[in-house]
Amino acid sequence: MNLIRAWHGAPAGFHAMDLPAPAPGDVDVWSVRADRPTVVAGSTQRSVIDEMLAADAGLAVARRRTGGGVVM
Numbered sequence: 001m002n003l004i005r006a007w008h009g010a011p012a013g014f015h016a017m018d019l020p021a022p023a024p025g026d027v028d029v030w031s032v033r034a035d036r037p038t039v040v041a042g043s044t045q046r047s048v049i050d051e052m053l054a055a056d057a058g059l060a061v062a063r064r065r066t067g068g069g070v071v072m
Contacts, residue, residue: 011038012062042068
């Protein structure tokens, strides 16, 4: 079974969730709507974001549990 899942909220909350794994051969598609502007860093990018500078710019900061580059 293929599913379309919808989620809305703080990006930090989404990245902290344990996402359900689809069954073998199935595909889950996520529609994600952030409720605030956020800079998200990969798990190994601890020192890449100046959190005070981000806050001054009106941005929340979140980190993924997985790798990947910084995205806004």
